[in-house]
Amino acid sequence: MNRKIIDIIKNEKSLGEIKLRFSISEKIISKIEAIEMYRKVFLLNFYKKLAVAVSFVIVLFIGSVFLKRGKEHKVLITYPYNGESKVELIGSFNNWERKIPMEFDEEKKLWKTEIIIKKKGLFEYQFIIDNVIFTTGETIYKIKDKNGNEKAIISI
Numbered sequence: 024m025n026r027k028i029i030d031i032i033k034n035e036k037s038l039g040e041i042k043l044r045f046s047i048s049e050k051i052i053s054k055i056e057a058i059e060m061y062r063k064v065f066l067l068n069f070y071k072k073l074a075v076a077v078s079f080v081i082v083l084f085i086g087s088v089f090l091k092r093g094k095e096h097k098v099l100i101t102y103p104y105n106g107e108s109k110v111e112l113i114g115s116f117n118n119w120e121r122k123i124p125m126e127f128d129e130e131k132k133l134w135k136t137e138i139i140i141k142k143k144g145l146f147e148y149q150f151i152i153d154n155v156i157f158t159t160g161e162t163i164y165k166i167k168d169k170n171g172n173e174k175a176i177i178s179i
Contacts, residue, residue: 095139096179100125100148102134102160107152110134114148122151140179147174 102110102125111122116138125134140146147166149157159165159175166176 094143095141096143097137097139098177098179099135099137100177102150104132104134107134109153111151112136112138112148113151114146116140116146116148125150143179145176145178147176149174 100112104127110125110127112125113119113122117123123136123138125136127134134150147168149172150160151157157172159173162175164176165173167173
């Protein structure tokens with residue numbers, strides 16, 4: 024529609040009896056052209072910002088899908104052999120809910136198990152020796168809980 028107005032003003036003959044002075048018609052044309060240019064620039068900037076926002080959301084979505092898969096951490100836990108017949112592991116990495124049996128490695132003379140921790144953080148654990156003794160083993164990274172119990176810690 025604005026293009027039609029510009030064409031009408033440029034061809035003053037089509038205005039009939041109304042005659043505009045040259046300087047007025049040029050000012051009107053330049054104002055209309057400026058408004059059209061502003062609209063084009065405004066829409067172009069709007070579409071650019073919209074494209075950036077949509078791209079950001081897509082990257083976040085794709086990142087969250089793929090990064091969640093890579094969050095698992097395999098951790099090898101060992102306990103030195105001291106003549107015990109059974110060693111189990113329990114810890115905050117599984118909310119202290121399940122004892123994990125450890126496998127005896129005769130060649131290295133130690134108990135071992137591999138656990139999968141699904142998130143980063145600081146985790147406490149203990150060894151259960153022959154269903155009786157709760158210990159932290161020989162680790163130097165230990166804490167005492169509010170009851171005075173020693174617990175080994177691991178940071179992922």
